Amino acid sequence: MPSLKAGIELPDEPLIRIRARRAFDLMNLREIWEHRELLYFLVWRDLKARYKQTILGISWVILQPLLMTLVFTIFLGKLVRVQTGTTPYPLFLYAGLLPWTFFSNAVSSGSYSLLASSQMITKVYLPRLIIPAAAVSVRLSDFLVSSVVLILLMLYYGVHLSWQIMLLPVLGLQITVLALALSALLSALNVKFRDTGTAMPVILQVWMFASPIVYPRSLVPARWEWAYQINPLTGIIEGFRSAFLGLPINRQGLAVSALTTIVLLIISLLVFRRMEDDFADIV
Amino acid sequence: MKPIVSVRNISKLYHVGRLQGERPSLRQAVTSAIKSPFARLNGRSSDDTIWALKDISFDAMPGEVIGIIGRNGAGKSTLLRVLARITKPSGGEIDIYGRLGTLLAIGTGFHPELTGRENIFLNGTILGMKVKEIKRKFDEIVDFSEIERFLETPVKHYSSGMYLRLAFSIAAHFQPEVLLMDEIIAVGDISFQEKCFAKMRAVSREGRTIFLVSHNLDSIQNLCQRVFLLNAGRLCDEEDPQKVISIYVNEKGRFENGLNKS
Numbered sequence: 001m002p003s004l005k006a007g008i009e010l011p012d013e014p015l016i017r018i019r020a021r022r023a024f025d026l027m028n029l030r031e032i033w034e035h036r037e038l039l040y041f042l043v044w045r046d047l048k049a050r051y052k053q054t055i056l057g058i059s060w061v062i063l064q065p066l067l068m069t070l071v072f073t074i075f076l077g078k079l080v081r082v083q084t085g086t087t088p089y090p091l092f093l094y095a096g097l098l099p100w101t102f103f104s105n106a107v108s109s110g111s112y113s114l115l116a117s118s119q120m121i122t123k124v125y126l127p128r129l130i131i132p133a134a135a136v137s138v139r140l141s142d143f144l145v146s147s148v149v150l151i152l153l154m155l156y157y158g159v160h161l162s163w164q165i166m167l168l169p170v171l172g173l174q175i176t177v178l179a180l181a182l183s184a185l186l187s188a189l190n191v192k193f194r195d196t197g198t199a200m201p202v203i204l205q206v207w208m209f210a211s212p213i214v215y216p217r218s219l220v221p222a223r224w225e226w227a228y229q230i231n232p233l234t235g236i237i238e239g240f241r242s243a244f245l246g247l248p249i250n251r252q253g254l255a256v257s258a259l260t261t262i263v264l265l266i267i268s269l270l271v272f273r274r275m276e277d278d279f280a281d282i283v
Numbered sequence: 284m285k286p287i288v289s290v291r292n293i294s295k296l297y298h299v300g301r302l303q304g305e306r307p308s309l310r311q312a313v314t315s316a317i318k319s320p321f322a323r324l325n326g327r328s329s330d331d332t333i334w335a336l337k338d339i340s341f342d343a344m345p346g347e348v349i350g351i352i353g354r355n356g357a358g359k360s361t362l363l364r365v366l367a368r369i370t371k372p373s374g375g376e377i378d379i380y381g382r383l384g385t386l387l388a389i390g391t392g393f394h395p396e397l398t399g400r401e402n403i404f405l406n407g408t409i410l411g412m413k414v415k416e417i418k419r420k421f422d423e424i425v426d427f428s429e430i431e432r433f434l435e436t437p438v439k440h441y442s443s444g445m446y447l448r449l450a451f452s453i454a455a456h457f458q459p460e461v462l463l464m465d466e467i468i469a470v471g472d473i474s475f476q477e478k479c480f481a482k483m484r485a486v487s488r489e490g491r492t493i494f495l496v497s498h499n500l501d502s503i504q505n506l507c508q509r510v511f512l513l514n515a516g517r518l519c520d521e522e523d524p525q526k527v528i529s530i531y532v533n534e535k536g537r538f539e540n541g542l543n544k545s
Contacts, residue, residue, distance in 0.1 A: 014378035123388040125368040
């Protein structure tokens with residue numbers, strides 16, 4: 001067309017190459033990094049919208065683990081009398097419920113994130129991993145708020161903070177990676193198999209009781225130790241408890257759970273990558 | 284001149300069961316995995332697949348406005364979705380020498396509880412803009428959409444016209460080198476449609492390429508220098524857009540009959 005004025009210069013290399021799906025593709029991490037502003041805005045949207053529609057607003061973030069602590073203190077602390085050594089049961093409980101609340105909220109909203117964003121997935125291109133990552137990040141911000149509140153409470157009550165508190169960022173990173181891995185995996189499965197979402201509450205409930213959250217690890221029979229240890233949450237939850245309450249660190253437990261977390265992350269990303277090309281066609 | 288979009292032998296195969304929105308449960312997946320060797324033996328597998336796009340090739344030049352027409356189910360939206368990277372082609376190659384803007388629906392990712400201002404940033408980043416860019420274009424976007432008085436109002440209180448104007452305005456100011464649009468200008472009132480047309484012509488004069496899917500032949504004639512006709516996944520691309528449109532108009536009856544028979 002001679003009448004056209006080309007006001008733009010074309011690059012030598014195409015910016016976008018579209019090819020048919022190959023048997024094995026790696027996750028394009030650079031592309032995800034380039035979309036970090038989008039991640040930020042998706043998180044910001046959910047936080048902003050959430051607090052416009054609730055009465056108690058941000059206090060829910062603190063209330064949820066607090067109410068759970070109350071319930072378990074009554075039933076397990078007072079009635080069953082779970083023994084937690086020198087640590088008072090409510091404190092023991094809260095230090096475990098705090099990271100657990102984050103984890104279970106992140107995984108349950110993460111696993112529905114792709115379905116909830118079907119309008120976006122079918123109308124615009126974006127690295128789809130951003131969607132479960134945003135769901136996890138929203139819960140992470142809740143977790144940060146509630147952790148700060150706990151630390152302030154401890155200071156107020158004169159509990160001494162120990163050097164173990166320095167471990168919190170590492171543990172926070174690890175539990176976030178674990179939540180992200182599971183959210184990616186389950187959200188992808190949930191697009192294709194809707195019963196994944198239905199099974200989630202049951203799986204999370206079982207997982208909670210299979211982790212040292214409402215009872216100490218010492219209650220687990222010795223012959224099940226190895227199986228208990230494979231659960232990546234075991235090391236993480238105990239780590240959090242040690243960090244908050246200044247208890248001795250179980251190095252081996254942390255190392256094992258870091259390893260299982262990384263293995264889970266790799267598997268999840270591979271599955272997600274393999275399934276994401278079909279999302280727009282089946283969601 | 285070098286093409287900005289180069290499409291080579293693109294095909295897209297759909298499994299009809301999936302197209303109809305049937306979602307397999309875990310149990311069904313297991314049972315069909317057991318059954319599938321038998322299904323293949325019976326030779327049924329070819330029956331429940333559809334080529335939504337079959338062996339499509341073309342080059343698009345900078346500044347071209349390309350209209351895509353065809354009956355429902357001819358593959359128009361699938362072509363846009365493949366170009367937009369929303370879904371992967373089953374075969375073929377596409378190279379795009381520029382940024383892509385996708386306007387397949389109005390207000391993708393708009394949150395009803397958020398204000399107009401907040402949604403400009405949200406929708407802008409979803410479309411692929413950088414925050415810096417949105418800030419620079421912010422006043423222009425607001426001006427064009429004529430919603431400045433309602434900038435701090437949640438968009439759930441917007442009329443559908445305001446909603447549309449804001450959404451189009453954000454996408455139109457994104458200024459990608461290639462813009463994909465699906466039937467969206469059909470919605471606004473006449474004066475805003477005129478404004479959209481003018482904007483699209485301006486975009487094309489800058490050397491940007493627009494793909495426009497529409498059933499409205501008037502707007503296709505009005506805007507496009509080139510027209511593609513899709514029929515059952517195949518592409519008809521004639522030199523003269525008028526000729527393509529008349530093929531579509533004249534043969535519409537024949538297509539329909541042909542499809543009824545199959």
